[in-house]
Amino acid sequence: MEPGIIRVGLLGCGNVGAALAQLLLRDGDDIESRTGIRLVLAAVAVHSLARERPVDLPPGVLTTDAQAVVNDPDIDVVVEVIGGIEPARGLILQALKGGKPVVTANKELLANVGAELFEAANAGGVDLLFEAAVAGGIPLIRPLRESLAGERIRRIMGIVNGTTNFVLTKMTEGGASYHDALAEAQRLGYAERDPTADVEGYDAAAKAAILASVAFGVRVVAGDVYREGISAVTVDDIEFAGRLGYVIKLLAVVEKAEGDMVAVRVHPAMVPSTHPLAAVRDSFNAVFVEGDAVGELMLMGRGAGGMPTASAVLGDLLDAAHNLSCGHAGRTITLRPASIFPIDELRSEYYLSIDVADRPGVLHAVAGVLGSHDVSIRLMEQVGLGAEARLVIIVHPALERDVQACLHDLRQLDVVDRTSGLLRVVDSQR
Secondary structure, eight states, X not given: OOTTEEEEEEEOOSHHHHHHHHHHHHHHHHHHHHHSOEEEEEEEEOSOSSSOOSXXXXXXXXXXXXXXXXXXXXXXEEEEOOOSSTTHHHHHHHHHHTTOOEEEOOHHHHHHHHHHHHHHHHHHTOOEEOGGGSXXXXXXXXXXXXXXXXXXXXXXXXXXXXXXXXXXXXXXXXXXXXXXXXXXXXXXXXSOSSOHHHHTSHHHXXXXXXXXXXXXXXXXXXXXXXXOOSTTOOHHHHHHHHHTTEEEEEEEEEEEOSTTOEEEEEEEEEEETTSGGGGOOTTEEEEEEEETTTEXXXXXXXXXXXXXXXXXXXXXXXXXXXXXXXXSOOOOOOOEEOOBOXXXXXXXXXEEEEEEEOSTTHHHHHHHHHHHTTOOEEEEEEEEETTEEXXXXXXXXEEHHHHHHHHHHHTTSTTEEEEEEEEEEGGGOO
């Protein structure tokens, strides 16, 4: 390694990879003048050499042999932006075992086999950095790992998926249906042709697993995260929430629970309109951190997109380059086994929407079911629907298992046509 020069091997040249390459080639002189480090794009591994790319790469850097890039003794740092589990996992492990720092934006990989990668990085004495894996260009992982390393974090709540936030914003502000709002997101490029990973909460769940691991030092994988998406949220739900002073958002929540347990969940929730997260619109992301000493912090910005994500990757790349030049790795992550707090034990206020026959005795029957499970009504509104009525209820803080039992029993009543909505209310999610 030449003093002051770091040769970068880039695995993948899609949306993020091409943006990173553009930053390195365009801003290399400025980066060197500010940091004293010259980042040289030495190799770029891609699937196809023939594909057109939005960046003009130097001659000779393109290759289809990712293994050769990782094994090249002249490559100092490896950046992985391929995505998915394999071959990314094998390539990263190979680089780490070979003593090369790795920067990755791969949330799926970290949310499933992150512990294995952290162990390999610690064993090799090199960096594994992943700022871009959660919330795109928002500086989040580094503050959690460094600035807040000594903080007793109580809870993190985040809007960490831009697609769902865009859809819910259009439903809230324009009265669009879920399907119309999603179609617009797809037209604008905010949603994939198959939006399942976003709208059903899988993307946010992977990010929640990473946040829990970093914030609490426990081994949480995506499968540990309780997950609900937004496809069941209706304009009626949003309008009722608004009348009560709430906004519906898809939240990733990680928090300390009883003993050494950690609660990790993703679901739509009613957020008070006075809460900072309620004002986060369109495709923006934001993360709200609550700690014992620091109090409340919120970080907000573009949670996706080539350039914002590449900016986060570049920050990690400079950290890795600096540490490599100094001959040491940065702060390591060691994870202990996690004890996951069951969703059934969550205590919260809940919003329920129930379509019933509009005749005498119905309210008594519904209230009787709720009371039989120790669930009490805080407020209720009845909306006429012709021969039916919709009961919209918010209950006092109750256990999740009791509310779910109420829904089960309500569906058995002959006067109940459907139970169409259940939302948790943020105020009492403690």
